[in-house]
Amino acid sequence: MRSDRVDPQLDSGAPLGRGLLAAASRIVVKVGSSSLTSVSGGISEQALTNLVDVLAARRNQGTEIILVSSGAIAAGLAPLGLGRRPKDLATQQSAASVGQSLLMARYGAAFGAHGITVSQVLLTAEDLTRRTQYANAYRALERLLHLGVLPIVNENDTVATHEIRFGDNDRLAALVAHLVKADAMILLSDVDAVYDGPPAQGAQRIEHIGGPQDLSGIRIGSTGAAGVGTGGMATKIQAASIAAGFGTPALVTSAANAAAALAGHDVGTWFSLHGERRPIRLLWLAHLASTHGRLTLDDGAVRAIRERHKSLLPAGIKAVSGNFEAGDAVELADLGGRPFAHGLVNYDAAELPVMLGRKTKDLADELGREYVRAVVHVDDLVLL
Incomplete structure (x- = not known):
């Protein structure tokens, strides 16, 4: 070799x-x-x-x-x-x-x-x-x-x-x-x-x-x-x-x-x-992982991920569906319901609803520093 x-x-x-x-x-x-x-x-x-x-x-x-x-x-x-x-x-x-x-x-x-x-x-x-x-x-x-x-x-x-x-x-x-x-x-x-x-x-x-x-x-x-x-x-x-x-x-x-x-x-x-x-x-993650839920994103978050290769933050999420735990694979979809990416989520499904649409600084001040992390980090995200 x-x-x-x-x-x-x-x-x-x-x-x-x-x-x-x-x-x-x-x-x-x-x-x-x-x-x-x-x-x-x-x-x-x-x-x-x-x-x-x-x-x-x-x-x-x-x-x-x-x-x-x-x-x-x-x-x-x-x-x-x-x-x-x-x-x-x-x-x-x-x-x-x-x-x-x-x-x-x-x-x-x-x-x-x-x-x-x-x-x-x-x-x-x-x-x-x-x-x-x-x-x-x-x-x-x-x-x-x-x-x-x-x-x-x-x-x-x-x-x-x-x-x-x-x-x-x-x-x-x-x-x-x-x-x-x-x-x-x-x-x-x-x-x-x-x-x-x-x-x-x-x-x-x-x-x-x-x-x-x-x-x-x-x-x-x-x-x-x-x-x-x-x-x-x-x-x-x-x-x-x-x-x-x-x-x-x-x-x-x-x-x-x-x-x-x-x-x-x-x-x-x-x-x-x-x-x-x-x-x-x-x-x-792109082709073989079983996804356990879906995160629906606003247009700004979709552009940030697709065009600027950014991580997904709570502020860009409009809706959460499915029953998943931190570390599971989830779909990322646009407002039309079209999946465009898969990612490994950093939070349980039960944690996310109170975070939707909010800035990470506000979440950290209210809930603690552990809520500063991205919902899906760019290194754990792949476009379909």
């Missing part, structure tokens, strides 16, 4: 677009359950081996690969006598617990045939949104890469709850790509690209997406026919957009196109950068 890595898309001498995949020194690759599952159910040895052969070849050329792999629950279905992915959380966790070791054993053997050591890294949302856990996860992954190990990342399904789940490994891959400062991210599934409608109805492949404006009018599908995943094209588009908006370009394509994708060929749909790297906490 080198400490002087630069983003190849920001280096004037480096290729742009898909071409940077051929030169990238660190890539996060995510593969979905649908790409690893056999027709009869469970993990397909052939599909897994084909993917490993492609990734191992690139890894042995010197590129650092972090693989985010779904499939633990799918791998656990057959041993538990289950025909399809269970709907209840407890059975999903049981299947993941059984399947994760089976999946890793297969990856270990397949990569081992190429002389590559793999490691298992199980994460939860908290690991990538709280500073201490985030730092530990970063150090662990950096050290593994430095030692020549190929980390295989999955959500820790066995202990995750509905409240803290990433929702799917596509968004987890975007967080991991941001965490390790990857040069690019590739999302592999059973669909070869993003289309402007259902492919079976003659839709056209979208070759490039430069920002949210390019997604208008697109009809997006959901979970694949295999019924073993939790994602679908909607979450892949969201994850690729999140990554590109926070400093990591991304490609969405099929597992069958993995070799061509890594070579920078014209396959799939390329999401080019439309934002810069920002703290991972803001990425989570």
Whole structure:
């Protein structure tokens, strides 16, 4: 691992677009359950081996690969006598617990045939949104890469709850790509690209997406026919957009196109950068955090936050709704009810009503110095 890595898309001498995949020194690759599952159910040895052969070849050329792999629950279905992915959380966790070791054993053997050591890294949302856990996860992954190990990342399904789940490994891959400062991210599934409608109805492949404006009018599908995943094209588009908006370009394509994708060929749909790297906490706050309430602001407060990047003070708040505690994520909305930002609030919902529209100096004089702090500090606020 080198400490002087630069983003190849920001280096004037480096290729742009898909071409940077051929030169990238660190890539996060995510593969979905649908790409690893056999027709009869469970993990397909052939599909897994084909993917490993492609990734191992690139890894042995010197590129650092972090693989985010779904499939633990799918791998656990057959041993538990289950025909399809269970709907209840407890059975999903049981299947993941059984399947994760089976999946890793297969990856270990397949990569081992190429002389590559793999490691298992199980994460939860908290690991990538709280500073201490985030730092530990970063150090662990950096050290593994430095030692020549190929980390295989999955959500820790066995202990995750509905409240803290990433929702799917596509968004987890975007967080991991941001965490390790990857040069690019590739999302592999059973669909070869993003289309402007259902492919079976003659839709056209979208070759490039430069920002949210390019997604208008697109009809997006959901979970694949295999019924073993939790994602679908909607979450892949969201994850690729999140990554590109926070400093990591991304490609969405099929597992069958993995070799061509890594070579920078014209396959799939390329999401080019439309934002810069920002703290991972803001990425989570913008796209993944569950909000627990809403603060409605007057026009002056909206302008101060949007245009002058100011903290939110009590004087600009017109209304409070929801049941939240200090530290929770809340929506910030304009007078028309349109959310325009998310922030971490510094007060409980019960504390705010007496503060609305008042200056912090007056609040401090009446209620105490602890009421000088902003309702939402600018460092804990992200525009949508």
